[in-house]
Amino acid sequence: MCRNITTLRGLEPSATAAEIEAAARQYVRKVTGVQSLSDATRDPFEAAVAEITVITTRLLAELPERRQPPPTVPPLRRPEVQARIAAKAAKA
Numbered sequence: 001m002c003r004n005i006t007t008l009r010g011l012e013p014s015a016t017a018a019e020i021e022a023a024a025r026q027y028v029r030k031v032t033g034v035q036s037l038s039d040a041t042r043d044p045f046e047a048a049v050a051e052i053t054v055i056t057t058r059l060l061a062e063l064p065e066r067r068q069p070p071p072t073v074p075p076l077r078r079p080e081v082q083a084r085i086a087a088k089a090a091k092a
Contacts, residue, residue: 005030006074008056010066017053019076020060024052 005023008015028034028048034041075081 006072007070009060009063010069015060019074020056021053022076024049024056027052
């Protein structure tokens with residue numbers, strides 16, 4: 001469905017809360033078509049992200065371990081993304 005959502009099950013170390021929330025946010029963006037939040041979309045959008053984050057966290061905890069690690073590295077673990085996040089935080 002969405003090529004931007006990476007597999008979180010089987011990561012070493014395990015998926016972080018930020019990675020799970022980012023995947024939930026991407027999923028909600030995809031299914032709703034909402035790319036930028038307005039006053040009308042913010043509350044339902046954020047509520048959906050929160051619910052999906054909780055469900056995904058529980059699902060990952062309940063599934064058995066994978067035999068092989070996921071084929072791709074989640075975006076939040078990629079050095080170029082980490083650098084972009086650090087640069088943005090330094091400006092704030």
